[in-house]
Amino acid sequence: MTISQLSHVAMEMGVILLSNGAETYRVExxxxxxxxxxxxxxxxxxxxxxxxxxxxxxxxxxxLTQTRxxxxxxxxxxxxxEINHLSRKICYEAIPYDDLISEIGRIxxxxxxxxxxxxxxxxxxxQMFTLFFGGNLQDSCIGFVIGIATxxxxxxxxxxxxxxxxxxxxxxxxxxxVAVTASGLGLTTQMNTIIIGSIMTLVPxxxxxxxxxxxxxxxxxxxxxxxxxALLIAAAIAAxxxxxxxxxxxxxxx
Amino acid sequence: MTYFLPCLYAFIASFAFAVVFNIxxxxxxxxxxxxxxxxxxxxxxxxxxxxxxxxxxxATIAISLYAEIMARLTSSPTTIYLAVAxxxxxxxxxxxxxxxxxINGEIDLAISTGVHTLLISGALAMGIILVSSSxxxxxxxxxxxxxxxxxxxxx
Numbered sequence: 001m002t003i004s005q006l007s008h009v010a011m012e013m014g015v016i017l018l019s020n021g022a023e024t025y026r027v028e029x030x031x032x033x034x035x036x037x038x039x040x041x042x043x044x045x046x047x048x049x050x051x052x053x054x055x056x057x058x059x060x061x062x063x064l065t066q067t068r069x070x071x072x073x074x075x076x077x078x079x080x081x082e083i084n085h086l087s088r089k090i091c092y093e094a095i096p097y098d099d100l101i102s103e104i105g106r107i108x109x110x111x112x113x114x115x116x117x118x119x120x121x122x123x124x125x126x127q128m129f130t131l132f133f134g135g136n137l138q139d140s141c142i143g144f145v146i147g148i149a150t151x152x153x154x155x156x157x158x159x160x161x162x163x164x165x166x167x168x169x170x171x172x173x174x175x176x177x178v179a180v181t182a183s184g185l186g187l188t189t190q191m192n193t194i195i196i197g198s199i200m201t202l203v204p205x206x207x208x209x210x211x212x213x214x215x216x217x218x219x220x221x222x223x224x225x226x227x228x229x230a231l232l233i234a235a236a237i238a239a240x241x242x243x244x245x246x247x248x249x250x251x252x253x254x
Numbered sequence: 255m256t257y258f259l260p261c262l263y264a265f266i267a268s269f270a271f272a273v274v275f276n277i278x279x280x281x282x283x284x285x286x287x288x289x290x291x292x293x294x295x296x297x298x299x300x301x302x303x304x305x306x307x308x309x310x311x312x313a314t315i316a317i318s319l320y321a322e323i324m325a326r327l328t329s330s331p332t333t334i335y336l337a338v339a340x341x342x343x344x345x346x347x348x349x350x351x352x353x354x355x356x357i358n359g360e361i362d363l364a365i366s367t368g369v370h371t372l373l374i375s376g377a378l379a380m381g382i383i384l385v386s387s388s389x390x391x392x393x394x395x396x397x398x399x400x401x402x403x404x405x406x407x408x409x
Contacts, residue, residue, distance in 0.1 A: 021275075026331060076276045077337075081330045112276040121273040128267035132260050133347060192313070193356070196347045200267070206275065207339035208375075209333060212382045238353040246357050 001038055002092045005059045005097050007066050009036045012104050014045070014052050015068055016083050021075040023210045024049065030087040037091040049073070049225050075206055079231035082107045121202050123147035126175075130197030139188050139197075146198040165236045171202045172240025180248045195241060204233045255295040264293040264342040272338045281334060284324055286337025292317040296343075307373045313343055314381025322389045336382070345374040 001009075014031045020025070028045045035043035035056055042057040053063040086103060089095070095103075112118070126147030130140040150171045157167045175198035183191040207230045215223030272282050295316035299309050318398025319333035348371030355364035 021333070022331065023333060058385065070283050075274070078276050078278045078329075079335050081281075082333060083279065084331055085329070109358060113273055121270040124270040125274070128263045128270065129342075129346075132263040132267065141398055193351065196350045199350065200341070200344070200346045202298060203341060203344045203346055205271070205344060206333070206337040208344065208378070209337040209340055209382070211384065212379045213333070214338075216383055218388050228318065234349055242357050245354070 001097055003056055003061050004036060005062050006038045006040060007054060007056055007064050009068055009100050011052065011068055013052060013083050013087060015070065016079055016108055018047065018052060018075050019070050020079040021077060021206055022080045023213045024219045024222035025214060030084065034087050034090055047163065048222050075114060081106055119148055119151045122151035125201045126198045129200040130194050133193045133196050135190050135193040135197060139194050140189050142182050142188060142196045143194050146175050147201055149178065150174050150201060165232055168202050168233050168236040169240035172199055172237040173243055175199050176241040176244040180244050199237050199241060202237050204230045261290050261293040261297060265290040267342060268338050271341055275338060277334055281328065281330065285335050285338040287319050288317050288335050289342045291320045292343055307392050310343060310374050311377040314378050315385055318382050318385035322385060331380050340378065343378060345371045349375060353392050
């Protein structure tokens with residue numbers, strides 16, 4: 001395998017890991033392992049949530065450095081799992097370059113769950129958390145509706161490439177808007193429970209987990225970045241919820 | 255039943271979150287079970303401990319242990335199990351009431367609720383750090399012991 005092929009394989013796998021929700025230390029570790037297993041003499045990898053820099057040294061050739069900027073980050077843990085699996089497999093057995101590329105392509109192109117199922121998942125999260133925080137069945141049905149509305153609107157905003165801060169703000173605003181309206185119409189007495197249950201769909205659980213795990217691993221830069229991201233998302237949700245609450249409550253009470 | 259129902263809700267919610275995170279079908283159930291484990295621990299310790307920050311710490315330790323064990327058994331990243339199980343423990347309620355107190359103009363109450371929420375978040379972080387670090391430590395000690403043994407046998 002030539003140095004440019006090696007760098008290509010490692011970079012592609014790193015990009016898939018980083019853009020689908022893996023911890024930073026996992027990306028660095030996996031890429032390092034891959035490079036050494038594929039025959040690099042030395043490999044230095046630097047990775048932050050938005051950039052990967054890789055520098056490889058191999059026998060008889062000049063060192064090669066490559067940089068990649070990550071623009072969009074989504075959450076698809078199956079891809080993380082499968083790439084992780086593949087990187088371990090590379091260490092145990094020799095896989096030809098073409099097979100590796102086609103395998104990476106297959107993993108990257110794997111479809112996620114159907115859209116209807118994702119919307120339903122949001123609805124169920126919202127409904128279950130409303131029950132979880134002490135709502136009754138009727139409250140949970142309002143939560144169900146909010147879940148669907150939040151998901152649909154957030155995806156629409158995502159397609160228009162709005163930043164995640166504003167998307168979460170809108171998500172919180174919808175939850176509060178529907179809950180305050182329902183409370184105003186006399187459909188429920190537990191407005192607070194419904195709002196809390198519905199904003200749980202927006203809570204950045206993966207970001208928090210990864211922030212903590214990155215800090216444990218010694219990646220303070222990435223850990224702090226993600227920690228701040230989680231804090232900002234939480235602040236955005238709170239700000240989004242505050243707007244309908246303060247605007248509508250004087251009219252409807254509650 | 256009042257203790258069991260929240261566990262069931264947490265389980266279904268975690269399951270739905272696993273779908274949102276696009277976890278593969280055969281790992282879906284096990285990652286969702288983490289949410290159940292966390293809530294069960296919370297409910298059980300509730301009978302003897304009244305401080306809820308400590309309760310959150312114990313629940314996080316339980317789900318972290320569960321996640322580390324499952325990750326070793328299925329040779330997958332720990333995040334798959336941990337992130338899904340952690341979500342029911344995230345203090346969304348505390349966040350909301352902090353904000354509510356602020357817009358109601360009750361700053362003192364808002365600060366005390368906010369600090370409480372921060373403490374809970376700290377407990378979550380501490381739980382993950384405790385388990386993750388001890389697992390790494392145990393593994394290192396075991397590897398070293400095995401290494402020493404091999405050395406002695408070859409000598």
